[in-house]
Amino acid sequence: MSHEYSLYGWHLSFFTGKTRGYLNFKGIPFNDVQVNAFDLLYRIPKKTGATVMPVVKTSDGQWLQDSTMIVEEIEKRHPEPSAKPNTPKQLIASMLIEAWCDEWWIPIAMHYRWSYPENFELFKRDSGKALLPFAPNFVRKPFVNRIANMLRGFLPNVGVIPEQFEMMEAWTHKVLNILEMHFAQHDFLFGNKPTIADFALVGPMYGHLNRDPSPKRDLLDVRPHLQAWVNRVHSGKGGTGTLLANDEVPETLTPIFETIFTEFYPMIEAIVVKLDEHVDSDNLKKGDTVARTLGKVSFPMAHGQFSRAGMPYSVWMVQRIVDQYEKLSLLDQISVAEWLEGLGYGNIMNTYLGPQLQRDKLQTRLAQYS
Ligand SMILES: N[C@@H](CCC(=O)N[C@@H](CS)C(=O)NCC(=O)O)C(=O)O
Numbered sequence: 345m346s347h348e349y350s351l352y353g354w355h356l357s358f359f360t361g362k363t364r365g366y367l368n369f370k371g372i373p374f375n376d377v378q379v380n381a382f383d384l385l386y387r388i389p390k391k392t393g394a395t396v397m398p399v400v401k402t403s404d405g406q407w408l409q410d411s412t413m414i415v416e417e418i419e420k421r422h423p424e425p426s427a428k429p430n431t432p433k434q435l436i437a438s439m440l441i442e443a444w445c446d447e448w449w450i451p452i453a454m455h456y457r458w459s460y461p462e463n464f465e466l467f468k469r470d471s472g473k474a475l476l477p478f479a480p481n482f483v484r485k486p487f488v489n490r491i492a493n494m495l496r497g498f499l500p501n502v503g504v505i506p507e508q509f510e511m512m513e514a515w516t517h518k519v520l521n522i523l524e525m526h527f528a529q530h531d532f533l534f535g536n537k538p539t540i541a542d543f544a545l546v547g548p549m550y551g552h553l554n555r556d557p558s559p560k561r562d563l564l565d566v567r568p569h570l571q572a573w574v575n576r577v578h579s580g581k582g583g584t585g586t587l588l589a590n591d592e593v594p595e596t597l598t599p600i601f602e603t604i605f606t607e608f609y610p611m612i613e614a615i616v617v618k619l620d621e622h623v624d625s626d627n628l629k630k631g632d633t634v635a636r637t638l639g640k641v642s643f644p645m646a647h648g649q650f651s652r653a654g655m656p657y658s659v660w661m662v663q664r665i666v667d668q669y670e671k672l673s674l675l676d677q678i679s680v681a682e683w684l685e686g687l688g689y690g691n692i693m694n695t696y697l698g699p700q701l702q703r704d705k706l707q708t709r710l711a712q713y714s
Pocket residue numbers: 357358359360395396397398409410411412446706
């Protein structure tokens with residue numbers, strides 16, 4: 345049957361899990377299409393300009409790319425049940441968590457998949473069936489090996505190198521424990537209803553940590569509240585629930601915001617330094633494309649200092665939050681500022697974020713009007 349929307353993605357893909365959980369929550373029937381080789385290498389690049397998943401095709405012929413923008417567009421077309429809080433603290437808090445999940449968790453998710461060979465079989469089986477559904481195994485195998493090698497090739501760039509394994513694992517255990525404690529008390533991040541923050545956190549949790557056999561056994565099976573939450577969010581539960589009253593951001597999330605402000609923000613600020621250098625040295629003008637990666641940046645993680653290639657796209661995700669904050673009424677801005685002040689980061693919305701960026705597929709460009 346053909347529905348209004350078709351989601352092109354794989355179960356093992358980070359951002360497809362985020363998008364599928366969201367579509368399930370909206371109660372919108374959609375075709376769940378496993379991307380095949382023709383789609384991935386020809387149709388999707390032709391329609392979106394990028395070799396990427398997820399993509400959502402609409403019945404009026406649009407191809408939406410980028411999970412954050414897919415959510416934005418579908419929220420406009422189908423406002424209820426809303427995935428965005430309509431109160432200021434929960435709105436900004438959910439956007440902060442969304443940016444953090446999308447941009448910070450990638451090395452963690454990739455590490456737990458690709459540093460443990462136990463996971464490779466599932467990857468090969470799933471991606472082989474999806475890419476070449478009608479081909480015999482001896483044809484699938486070399487093709488899938490090429491894709492797996494290509495993905496492994498990205499690992500050093502995002503910081504997945506043996507010297508940093510221990511740091512990533514110490515960090516992950518700490519943060520998963522915080523989440524386990526939170527979900528022992530709450531069904532979702534902000535109450536009885538999921539928000540964009542829950543869907544974003546399902547990105548690393550569904551396709552990677554709760555599906556790849558090694559992290560599933562070692563990290564999620566031993567944290568039952570977190571695991572039950574992954575299943576709730578991915579299957580679209582909570583549409584009739586409500587967010588916590590009085591715009592409350594639960595205290596159990598305070599250590600998560602601590603992490604966001606002391607680790608994720610330093611990563612963003614380090615990328616901004618590189619971005620300014622790039623704009624200067626390459627004499628970029630408004631509208632020009634910004635490089636997708638900008639060399640190594642270093643920032644705190646757990647008790648160490650983590651290095652990876654900096655991506656201006658991550659800065660764009662945070663600029664969106666400030667843009668949203670600036671659109672709030674003065675009263676609402678004060679309410680957010682007081683919440684941030686209470687956490688000890690009253691100035692975070694004034695962090696210098698470099699020149700205004702616009703998203704351009706998987707990259708950014710310098711905004712035309714800013
Ligand atoms: N920020 C995008 C990125 C999508 C993305 O990175 N998808 C991965 C698979 S989960 C991919 O196809 N990456 C290809 C690439 O980065 O070149 C989103 O929110 O959808």
